[in-house]
Amino acid sequence: MILLAIVLCPLTGALLLGAIGHRRGAAHLNILFSFLTFGISLLLVRQVFTTGPVTGGAEQLFSDGFSAIFVVLTGGVAATTSLFSLRYMAIEKTHGHLTPERTRLYLALYQVFVLTMLVVLVSNNLGLLWVSLEGATLATVLLVAWTRTPASVKAAWKYFILCGVGIALALFGTILLYFASEKTLGPGGTALLWTHLDSVKSSLEPTVIGLAFIFFIVGYGTKVGLVPLHSWLPDAHAEGPTPISAVLSGLLLNVALYAILRVKVLADASLHNALTSHLLMAFGLVSVLLASLSMWKRQDIKRLFAYSSIEHMGLATFAFGLGGPVGAFAGLLHMTAHSLIKSAIFFVVGHVVQTSGSQKIPDIRNIADRTPDLARALTVGGLAITGLPPFAIFASEFLILSAAVSRAPWTLPPLLLALLVTFGVIFRRIQEMTGGSDFPVPRPLHQPILTFFPIWIHFGLALFIGLFFPETVGLLYHQALLSVGLTHGQ
Amino acid sequence: MTLLPDPLETSLLVLMFWGMMAVLGFFLLRKSPIFLSPLLFLLAAGGVTLASSGLSGLTSPADLHRVVPGGLPGLPFHFRQDPLSSFFLLLLGGAATGILIFSAGYLRSLPTPRTPSFFLRTALFLASMEGVLLADDAYLFMVFWETMALVSYALVVTESNREEVRNAGYLYLLMAHFGSLLILAAFFFLASREPSGLAPGLSAFTFEAMGKSDPTEGVALLIFVCALLGFGAKAGLIPLHVWLPEAHPVAPSPASALLSGIMLKTAVYGLLRVSFGLLGPDHLNYSWGVPVLLAGGFMALFGILHALLQSDPKKLLAYSSIENIGIIFLGIGLAILYIRSGHPVAGELALGASLYHAINHAFFKSLLFLGAGTMIHASGTNDLNTMGGLLRRMPFSGVLVLGGVLCISGLPPGNGFVSEWLLLQASLQAGTLSGTLLRSAVLLGAALLVLASALSAMGFVKFYGIGYLGIPRSEGAQKAHEVSIPERIGMAWLMAGCLLLALLPVQMLKGIDTVLHSLTGTSLPTTTLSSGWLWLLPLPPQGASYSPALLLGLLGLLLPLGGFLPRVFGKSSFRETPVWGCGYEIRTPRMQDSAGSFGQPIRHFFANFFLMKRHLPDPSEKDPVFELTVEDPHWAFLYRPAFRLFQGLAALAERVRTGRISVYLVYSFGTLILLLTVFRWM
């Protein structure tokens, strides 16, 4: 029941906004639906953690602790992002970038995007999961090209082609998986259902599952932004409207990694070897290294943080590759922390770009004098995302590195170097952008409180997680990972 | 049962107090700057409390623990105050009190809009340093450690509207982060041996669990190297020191004093905590002492040589900090060497001398940085060449700075002499070591120590002579005036600390001995500790002895005599004549010895330590100027090549980004084929 509700809520929102999204007040409706979805997701997580996994919609929908955590995260970040986009779009409007048509398209697609992500998370059917992940691509492609500038059209095209190909490969993986599970579960509807697959996972044919996993990781890995499949990511993040960059980075990447993890569990049980772990570790490590090196030359602030997303998704992937209770816990925590912080950074960056009139770093100067509040938020965000304590990313990186030392010590030096480089570059750029001059602007521009509400909520949560990670939530995380079976190491 | 809080509780209260005051004060000061002095005095009261807590932790040694809810699941915040913490808390509280009182007067000179944030940063900085000393698990330690780095960065860039300040701050924070990552690595290796039985297995990160770890020799070496480099980056270990002479001078003076006087000591604390506390003396190898010892000696020499060439008084002091940290590292190296090769007494003495020097340095370096602040403030520039004659205009602070200068130069009866002398005594035990190499290494260290100490005296003659003596070289120096009352009190507090440390070495050593005992399980000789306050006998029965009080008394007697005797036995009474002016009628400030000329012989003799660029003017030049720039060779030989390497790598990474969809598709295709091939045929 509740699963249907969580799907229907954004669906209704999408249809409604598709119809009347150009009217006044539609943006508020968007917020309403987003928060409604968030509320339902909270109810869902409560139900899941009190009474156990939920199934619904003729067994097509399913949520256990693992997916419930992602559902709440998605619901929450989508809600605050809708709040941010209200203010962002209002400013865009004053800049004259908006037509009612485009507003409608934006609002409707926003709800569609949230819908597809939620369906990915609560679908029991791995085929349906594929369908809605592809749907998420389709919804965001148009959003990336939303500004219709040549650069944005190019970026969207690249995004479409690369992710389209990737996702096609994942479909081949799904076919192979179906092919293998059909042997034990019999033909018909149940052979792709997670609940059924989970019970027979150890008797699936390893050769087929191994191949399937490779197709999955190359396919869904494209969406996660794993190097060398990441090429679409910086462009799509840089050229789309900033609220979309925030949800792409904070949510879609997570959702794609979630899909990989689901499949990893099946593959692990069937393969009885460390193939999946090694693949995830290799992809993760390469992503971290390349992303950190690529940051140095970035001149575009959104692109810079897009590369940071690649780095962090790489770290999370690496953590799940390491596995074990600490590694998996760290990976999940890292995804949570990254979602919160990176989306908030994009909120800040959105306003910085709007007040500076450019997203080129050399053109953004003196934020500290012009808009001191934004400078503060940007600095805090930069420190949080580069893993300085006491923010949540420090906690997760602490755990990831400690798991790395006990399981694969040789990965420590490259990881530490990458973290140092990331910190050095991001902090340098932020310092350049915020740095004041000798002649401060006489009257700095202060933003209305609403601007900062979503930003500080996110940073506050990240701080809270880093300092006082509640024991109960930790237990929930652990249970979720345990029930899915991700805590098994190599 | 007593109602009085135990030392750890007191310390935690101070921690909370400072943290709360930071926020509270920030908002109060935004309302009105009038609260500044009272707020700073309150912080100082916290400092006094902390010092007394540290002191009571040393006099009645106890190992106190507290677990505070928070942190990560399975890893709440652990606090602990053992003698090592107590010692450094005493150092922190004692030195911070003087600096804070000073700030109450000094901060009036800062532009008001920045005052609230400066106060916030100062209070947070103190709190985070205290947290570092009290933390008892790796996570909490790192939280405080990084907060400390971050807040101190913020202190450095208080005057952030200048490009050079931002750059210095950036360099500092980058190095600090580099160090932090290495420290993290050290902790991970310490914890990795612990079996992770519990759910997330995080209890391995308490210091207690880490202290029980039993790493193999190789891992122990790895841990030690990571800790040495990690904490060394904060302490200014060469070649990780380059940030220090950049960052310390650009910070406001009280901040420089906190950075140099106290924060550097937290690195010493960290190194001792990891090597002696967590790794344990049993896992150290005596041979590790040699590189540490030599590195310390080299640092001491290198630091003081560069100090001698500086004309910015704060830069001079910053380089001198490198020298002093070098001396402390030298002692630690000696201690490892002696203790692990079966000479515990000499080892304890070396380690004790190190600790002694650490607290000495905290007091006199803070005093001198504050003094440099008053000099710069008085003369309006940060160039020694524009100062001069300040003593006449600022007699009170001038005398206090003179005291600090005497102490830091290692002249008896200053406190610097005590620790350096003790260290030397320990070095002279080299004869008991077996192996020529070891012996010569120790003696080389001792030679470096003595050389550095002598040069340091020269450096501070320059500092004081050019700055305070002679005649003013600029209008600013001409118009200098004495500093405010709180500033004087603050400096006097620090001077009093120096005096106590100078005059009561035995009492101090008793306190240090509890630290040594808790770290290594052995003690200094009982005769040393029970010889009364008058005589210091570091290595009874036949070693040398020293009585600061008698020496001071003697000096007190002789100095007036020195002034008096010529008057009695001189041929005639004094007469005043014009200064001999090389035949010139008028004497001008330019005729005086300058900061540059003072360093010239050093530049000449130790040319290998510097990278100099001379510009000799051509006769045809319109405006001929002789220019000489001296650079730290590490920039040219280490940092720039490293940066170029990084840029090369970044350029290589850039080649992945062709911008062509076809190529990106090839990446996907290639990855797929590669993985399939590997899976199918391997």
Add this chain to the structure above:
Amino acid sequence: MPPPLSQHLLANHLVGFLGSALLLSSFAMLALRRMTSLVRIFALQGVLLTLSTLAVAILSSESHLLFSALFTLVFKVVLLPAILFRLLDKLHIQGEVESLVNVPSTMVLGLGIVVFSFTLAAPISELASTVSKGLIGVGLASLLLSFLMMITRRKALTQVLGFLGMENALFFSAINATYGMPMVVELGVAFDVLVGTFVFGIFFFQIRETFESLDLKHMDTTSME
């Protein structure tokens, strides 16, 4: 009821023939230069898919495959080619397709891919219980061939054709390996492909509007920073 042996053999021959035809058409797409011929080949692939689905449906007596066949007929033989032809017409696209790699080299690469796919799929085919189990290799090969086509061709429309070709190959694999995916998934996939094609269409107009050409070399130069 398993079909009798003779019928089984026939089925294998028929389905095998259709599979080879599909592979051949993938090669043709790799080699052909004219845009209109490419779309025709795509339509032909649709026909082949329909036939092979029909054949498998009849031989395996899986009734839901009949729906799939019908669906394929409507969707891939009629609807998509119609849309594509309309696009060609509207956007005035005709003439030669430029290739980044010359055709002979592409062919050699393609052959290599076919060999690779068959060796890779061999152990899987052993496991299959369907009447057309030998054809998983064909599906994989045409998937990778379409991928190769996307890499080597430069125009936006050829990339779309490559993409749709991949989809065809996926469909073919699903039919032959497992008698098709569950209905809900198949419908979902078809829906995605349909929406995707529309999005492609929207794109073409946007690209055309912004760059006045559909050549991908305009798309290649991302702002280089």
